[in-house]
Amino acid sequence: MKNYFCIFILICSFLVIISPSLASGSNNSKFFIETSENKINIDDTLSASLEIESIQPVYGLEFIVTYDPKHLRPIDADPKKSGFQITPGSFFDLDRKDWLYPLQNRVDVNAGEIFFATSRLNPAPSASGDGIIANINFQAIKKGKTQLTIEKVVFGTKKGEAVKPETQNKMILITPQYFSTLHFGLIIGLTILAILILMRYRKRIQRDFDGLQPG
Incomplete structure (x- = not known):
């Protein structure tokens, strides 16, 4: 009897150890960057969208995306406001705007960093599935290869649990514009x-x- 009890304890301990990895493995969502073109000329406009795929029910998110300011110049989504902003996507949109709370939306044009965070408010339902989180336009200013990089992305559930999807960056090739x-x-x-x-x-x-x- 004592031997069976020891085996039971060992099995429970093993399940406790591997349960976090099983939980993270069940998350098949992907956060990625989609662009209008993979190859553009200098002075052309590049449209980029931050998108989520197959996400479980979530209530908000935070992300940081970086770019090389030597190659790309962001285009302000709302010139009437101070600073630089990007355009929120439709993933968290609701008919009632008072159920959506924007937490952060700014671009550090010198460092090449984009900060964005938003959340729904109770009693709004959670969002899930696929959708566009945000959009941003750039102007190409220097030839060469450059990358849009997802430095951080964390979704949160209504219960406050963190969900970290798989990420996929985007490489862009900027070429000289020989004939304008x-x-x-x-x-x-x-x-x-x-x-x-x-x-x-x-x-x-x-x-x-x-x-x-x-x-």
Whole structure:
């Protein structure tokens, strides 16, 4: 009997040890960055969205995303407000705006850091599944490879439990803009001008050419 009791204690201890890993393994959600393009030219606008996939019922979140300010310049979502903001997505949206509490929304343009946090308020229901958390636009300012990196993301349940999804960063390639719209228009304009000049002096050119022919 004593041996059976010892075995039972060992099994319980083993389950206690592995239970955290089992719990984290059951979380199949993914927080990732989706962009309008993977390759853009200098001066082009890059649209990026922070998205969640297959998340369990949650009540709020906090994330920090970084970028290289030497390559990308953020575009303020609300120029009327002081500082730089990004655009909240629709994942936590509710018909009643008083059930949604924005905690943080700012961009440190010098350090290249984006801080965002929001939460629903009781008695609002939890949100789950897939959706867009936030959107941000950038202007490409320097050629080269650069990455949008998720430094931190934590969702919270209504009971205050932390949920940490798998993350996926985004690599962007910025290339030189050899022919801008202005350059293209200039080339077309010069080509048309050359054709008009050629048509105007066509007879004179033909006459001069005929005069050079041997009699």
